[in-house]
Amino acid sequence: MTSELNASGRRLGPLSKIPVGEGRTFIVDGVELAVFRTRNGDLFAVQSRCPHRGGLLADGLLGDGKIVCPLHGYTFELTSGQSLGQQPCESITTYSLEVTEEGDLLIDLQRASCAG
Amino acid sequence: MTRKNRLVVVGNGMAGARFVADLIDRGGADKYDIVMYGDEPYGNYNRILLSNVLAKTQDPKDIFINPLQWYAEQEVTLHAGTRVVAIDRRARRVLADNGSEQRYDTLVLATGSTPFVPPFAGLAGEDGQYKKGLFVFRTLDDCEGITEFAKTSRKAAVIGGGLLGLEAARGIQELGVEEVHVIHLTSHLMEMQLDATGGGLLKDSLEGMGFRIHLEKSTREIMGNGRVTGLRFSDGTMLDSDLVVIAVGIRPNIDLAQRAGLSTVRGILVGDDLQTVDDPRIYALGECVEHRGNTYGLVAPLWDQARVLAERLTGLRPDAVYTGSRVATKLKVMGVDLSVMGNPVKQEGDEEISYVEQSRGVYKKVLIRDGRVAGAILLGETSRSAHLLQLFDRGQDAPESRSDLLFPAASDGSQSLESLPDDHQICNCNGVSKGQLVGAVEKGCRSLKSLCDATRAGTGCGSCRSQVEGILELATDGDTEEDPSIHYYVPGVPLSKPDLVAAIRKRGLRSVSAVFAELAGGRDDPKSKMGLASLLKTIWGSEYVDQRDARFINDRVHANVQHDGTYSVVPGISGGVTSPDQLRKIADVADKYAVPMVKITGGQRIDLLGVRREQLPGVWRDLGMRSGHAYAKSVRTVKTCVGSEFCRFGLGYSTQLGVEMEERFKGLESPGKLKMGVAGCPRNCSEALVKDVGVVAVEGGRWEVYVGGAGGSHVRKADLLTVADSHEGVLRLSGRFIQYYRENANYLERTYSFVPRIGIERIRKIVVEDADGIGEELDAALQASVDDYSDPWLEATAPAHPAQFASTFSS
Ligand code: SRM
Numbered sequence: 001m002t003s004e005l006n007a008s009g010r011r012l013g014p015l016s017k018i019p020v021g022e023g024r025t026f027i028v029d030g031v032e033l034a035v036f037r038t039r040n041g042d043l044f045a046v047q048s049r050c051p052h053r054g055g056l057l058a059d060g061l062l063g064d065g066k067i068v069c070p071l072h073g074y075t076f077e078l079t080s081g082q083s084l085g086q087q088p089c090e091s092i093t094t095y096s097l098e099v100t101e102e103g104d105l106l107i108d109l110q111r112a113s114c115a116g
Numbered sequence: 117m118t119r120k121n122r123l124v125v126v127g128n129g130m131a132g133a134r135f136v137a138d139l140i141d142r143g144g145a146d147k148y149d150i151v152m153y154g155d156e157p158y159g160n161y162n163r164i165l166l167s168n169v170l171a172k173t174q175d176p177k178d179i180f181i182n183p184l185q186w187y188a189e190q191e192v193t194l195h196a197g198t199r200v201v202a203i204d205r206r207a208r209r210v211l212a213d214n215g216s217e218q219r220y221d222t223l224v225l226a227t228g229s230t231p232f233v234p235p236f237a238g239l240a241g242e243d244g245q246y247k248k249g250l251f252v253f254r255t256l257d258d259c260e261g262i263t264e265f266a267k268t269s270r271k272a273a274v275i276g277g278g279l280l281g282l283e284a285a286r287g288i289q290e291l292g293v294e295e296v297h298v299i300h301l302t303s304h305l306m307e308m309q310l311d312a313t314g315g316g317l318l319k320d321s322l323e324g325m326g327f328r329i330h331l332e333k334s335t336r337e338i339m340g341n342g343r344v345t346g347l348r349f350s351d352g353t354m355l356d357s358d359l360v361v362i363a364v365g366i367r368p369n370i371d372l373a374q375r376a377g378l379s380t381v382r383g384i385l386v387g388d389d390l391q392t393v394d395d396p397r398i399y400a401l402g403e404c405v406e407h408r409g410n411t412y413g414l415v416a417p418l419w420d421q422a423r424v425l426a427e428r429l430t431g432l433r434p435d436a437v438y439t440g441s442r443v444a445t446k447l448k449v450m451g452v453d454l455s456v457m458g459n460p461v462k463q464e465g466d467e468e469i470s471y472v473e474q475s476r477g478v479y480k481k482v483l484i485r486d487g488r489v490a491g492a493i494l495l496g497e498t499s500r501s502a503h504l505l506q507l508f509d510r511g512q513d514a515p516e517s518r519s520d521l522l523f524p525a526a527s528d529g530s531q532s533l534e535s536l537p538d539d540h541q542i543c544n545c546n547g548v549s550k551g552q553l554v555g556a557v558e559k560g561c562r563s564l565k566s567l568c569d570a571t572r573a574g575t576g577c578g579s580c581r582s583q584v585e586g587i588l589e590l591a592t593d594g595d596t597e598e599d600p601s602i603h604y605y606v607p608g609v610p611l612s613k614p615d616l617v618a619a620i621r622k623r624g625l626r627s628v629s630a631v632f633a634e635l636a637g638g639r640d641d642p643k644s645k646m647g648l649a650s651l652l653k654t655i656w657g658s659e660y661v662d663q664r665d666a667r668f669i670n671d672r673v674h675a676n677v678q679h680d681g682t683y684s685v686v687p688g689i690s691g692g693v694t695s696p697d698q699l700r701k702i703a704d705v706a707d708k709y710a711v712p713m714v715k716i717t718g719g720q721r722i723d724l725l726g727v728r729r730e731q732l733p734g735v736w737r738d739l740g741m742r743s744g745h746a747y748a749k750s751v752r753t754v755k756t757c758v759g760s761e762f763c764r765f766g767l768g769y770s771t772q773l774g775v776e777m778e779e780r781f782k783g784l785e786s787p788g789k790l791k792m793g794v795a796g797c798p799r800n801c802s803e804a805l806v807k808d809v810g811v812v813a814v815e816g817g818r819w820e821v822y823v824g825g826a827g828g829s830h831v832r833k834a835d836l837l838t839v840a841d842s843h844e845g846v847l848r849l850s851g852r853f854i855q856y857y858r859e860n861a862n863y864l865e866r867t868y869s870f871v872p873r874i875g876i877e878r879i880r881k882i883v884v885e886d887a888d889g890i891g892e893e894l895d896a897a898l899q900a901s902v903d904d905y906s907d908p909w910l911e912a913t914a915p916a917h918p919a920q921f922a923s924t925f926s927s
């Protein structure tokens with residue numbers, strides 16, 4: 001599994017950098033990312049800033065596969081990046097992420113996807 | 117795995133389907149295999165909206181609540197178009213008209229009712245079927261039949277001038293039938309809901325719209341050979357008509373239950389547990405039941421019943437009971453606005469407030485019993501209905517100025533909502549216009565919650581919510597729905613606060629994730645986390661298992677996040693009284709950390725703005741002051757004025773009392789912020805009358821204690837709770853009030869909503885007179901929280917985890 005990512009991936013350091021159920025903002029090659037670790041062990045990486053007014057998503061509340069922006073409560077689906085609600089704002093970019101055998105986070109900036 | 121119980125539901129109408137949906141929401145699918153029988157060949161549709169379908173304002177396909185595919189997704193076996201004909205209670209099985217049979221462990225009857233058809237002569241043609249052109253109005257099929265027939269019909273008669281009959285009449289007129297007559301037996305229309313004045317005005321309005329209304333007319337015969345041609349009445353007169361709809365009432369469907377030997381009177385008899393009185397395996401709900409002598413013909417009671425039964429059968433609240441409902445009706449077909457609450461018939465001792473405006477057909481009447489709204493009629497002008505309904509539903513005290521019940525206050529502007537242009541901005545926080553709100557309603561938002569969620573209106577400071585509600589009323593013509601989640605303490609756990617507290621206590625749930633696992637089917641709704649954290653902390657105190665991810669960012673780092681991701685630091689300055697030493701320290705810290713802005717706050721303290729996350733522990737340590745809790749849903753500040761110490765008018769030591777209050781109550785978590793003020797005389801320089809708790813010194817060494825004031829997005833003058841005669845008395849009574857508020861308010865419900873909701877009289881009884889005998893308990897619980905206080909800024913030296921104060925950006 002890891003092999004595919006190893007080529008283009010960037011290491012973010014040990015998984016333990018992120019407290020359980022929370023997120024952290026990373027800067028990799030000048031790109032800001034929010035990385036989340038859920039209570040049941042899922043990992044997600046998305047663009048760091050909320051498209052609404054730039055709130056730092058890593059500081060938001062996480063749960064049920066969603067992140068709630070700490071500034072005004074816009075909510076995004078972490079797998080698809082889609083904004084929830086009937087009058088949604090733009091979607092956020094999502095990235096592929098995995099954990100290496102040594103327990104390091106590995107992100108692939110090339111494999112970004114935009115729900116459009 | 118143990119075998120699941122088989123739950124069989126007979127009736128796939130509004131009650132049956134809602135109950136199954138509620139059951140599944142509460143994790144019922146883990147416990148039951150669900151099998152449903154529905155006589156109608158469809159999924160479940162919203163019967164109420166049939167009036168709209170008839171009037172062609174809604175397409176039949178838009179009224180489905182649960183299409184067939186929903187049942188498949190939820191793994192519910194639905195036998196649509198299949199009628200259950202017998203229940204074999206001994207063998208615990210039901211038999212259907214297609215010859216199939218089904219065993220059950222638990223059986224739920226939700227068979228609804230059928231239109232009542234009096235034994236008029238000439239109902240049937242030679243084939244024994246109803247004559248062509250004769251209809252009742254209950255199902256989608258009836259609706260389609262009427263629509264089809266109306267195409268070739270010129271004169272229609274509706275027998276029955278009640279709610280349903282009038283809606284049918286309106287629909288038929290809308291379908292283009294030239295002449296529509298309404299035949300009614302008694303002396304005024306809608307006598308179940310209206311008094312004579314209201315009925316008379318309604319008749320005038322309807323006649324103005326072209327309907328022909330015949331009162332005190334008793335139908336004897338449906339005329340015509342195989343096909344309807346007219347009606348003959350008992351006074352000998354006749355009326356030509358080629359389309360007739362009978363809508364004179366409904367009869368609960370009880371024959372299936374009767375044949376199975378279950379007790380019935382008007383409906384199937386059930387207790388508060390919704391169990392039939394004869395068989396502990398059989399429950400019933402909806403229009404087919406009789407509960408405490410009442411049968412209902414409206415949906416609101418069914419929602420309550422469905423919830424209670426779902427809670428019982430999932431075991432979420434095995435002791436949940438249904439104790440009856442207060443009913444409110446809206447005539448919702450376009451044209452006439454009418455809203456009726458309770459039974460608007462005056463009783464001995466009732467106070468009646470009414471207003472009649474003949475020319476516009478406006479009639480408003482409110483009955484007040486024991487200071488509360490007991491019934492109301494709003495005809496022709498219903499802009500106050502949302503407001504009244506709230507008072508009625510919650511049993512709140514009616515406002516002293518009774519005219520506020522009938523008319524919007526001049527300042528709240530809701531009277532003119534109708535005339536506002538579409539581009540008028542309603543929500544000033546999120547920039548949502550009237551036009552956008554109306555648009556969202558047209559797209560299907562029918563509850564206040566769904567409208568706010570969809571447009572974000574009302575989700576900022578919240579002060580526009582009553583206007584949003586007004587526009588919802590306007591745009592739906594009053595046909596609004598209530599989102600059940602507004603009764604939940606947090607959106608993601610389907611329980612009201614008292615029920616949630618009971619479930620948490622009973623199951624010993626000490627962490628937010630445990631609550632999600634046990635009470636929300638494992639869904640960790642992020643928007644419910646903060647509310648649960650606050651509640652659990654109040655319930656368990658030091659036994660609470662604090663999961664940091666359940667906290668809002670401010671509460672994780674004990675500072676307020678700013679728009680640029682930096683934080684503000686507000687040290688506690690009790691009562692607003694500081695010292696040169698403290699000021700010097702603050703100045704030094706501001707210099708050392710190059711704090712971008714130092715500001716005096718509106719709460720009489722000093723804010724250091726623009727501090728980076730990794731600087732927070734250093735800033736706190738160097739300040740050597742406690743947290744001011746400016747970020748938390750907790751006690752904030754106690755503002756004071758100088759008072760006796762220096763002021764020439766001072767009647768009491770307001771600074772001293774303010775400092776004592778803040779030292780005692782500092783940092784107490786509560787459902788909403790608590791802001792206090794102490795004034796040294798009634799000049800009230802610390803604005804104590806617009807605080808959650810305000811104290812004012814009066815002559816004679818006494819202190820007036822006020823509660824429920826506000827001066828933010830909502831402005832409310834506080835209510836006088838009592839007059840205390842010492843500092844100690846103020847501390848004790850305000851503490852008791854705070855604890856009562858902590859235990860009973862909804863999450864984020866400030867005292868300005870809580871106090872009027874409960875009523876100041878009732879609060880005074882509990883807090884001051886100790887009428888409920890819980891005074892000492894409240895005092896003890898508060899004392900425990902006070903003793904439990906620890907300054908969160910101590911985490912500067914002992915962070916909860918290494919990343920807590922790490923720089924926002926990591927690489
Ligand atoms: C700092 C301060 C403004 C100032 O520069 O003076 C302030 C700042 C904020 N107020 Fe305030 N309020 C401040 C005094 C007030 C006052 C006046 C007072 O406390 O005497 C009020 C009106 C009194 C009242 O609440 O009844 C006030 C009514 C609000 C409201 C409206 C609450 C309501 O339900 O009506 C909000 C919004 C909310 O709570 O949802 C709010 C929310 C906020 C927030 C927390 C917005 C937010 O969620 O981030 C602001 C945080 C800024 C920060 O990081 O510090 N602030 N705010 C004041 C801090 C006082 C203190 O020392 O603790």
Ligand SMILES: Cc1cc2nc3c(=O)[nH]c(=O)nc-3n(C[C@H](O)[C@H](O)[C@H](O)COP(=O)(O)OP(=O)(O)OC[C@H]3O[C@@H](n4cnc5c(N)ncnc54)[C@H](O)[C@@H]3O)c2cc1C
Nearest residue numbers: 127129130131154155163199200227228402403413414415
């Ligand atoms: C046109 C119209 C407008 C209305 N407007 C309003 C309104 O504005 N506000 C309001 O509050 N209420 C209104 N009502 C009333 C509301 O629709 C009812 O209160 C509600 O539908 C009752 O729900 P129920 O599930 O008990 O019965 P139903 O919805 O009638 O459901 C019972 C179902 O059980 C099925 N069934 C019965 N016996 C069997 C059997 N033996 N086997 C299998 N299936 C069976 C029936 O076919 C039916 O589908 C209106 C009703 C009508 C007809």
Ligand code: SF4
Nearest residue numbers: 545577717718828829
């Ligand atoms: S401090 Fe208060 S009033 Fe000022 S911008 Fe912030 S929330 Fe609004």
Ligand code: FES
Nearest residue numbers: 050053055069072
């Ligand atoms: S910046 Fe994220 S919701 Fe406003």
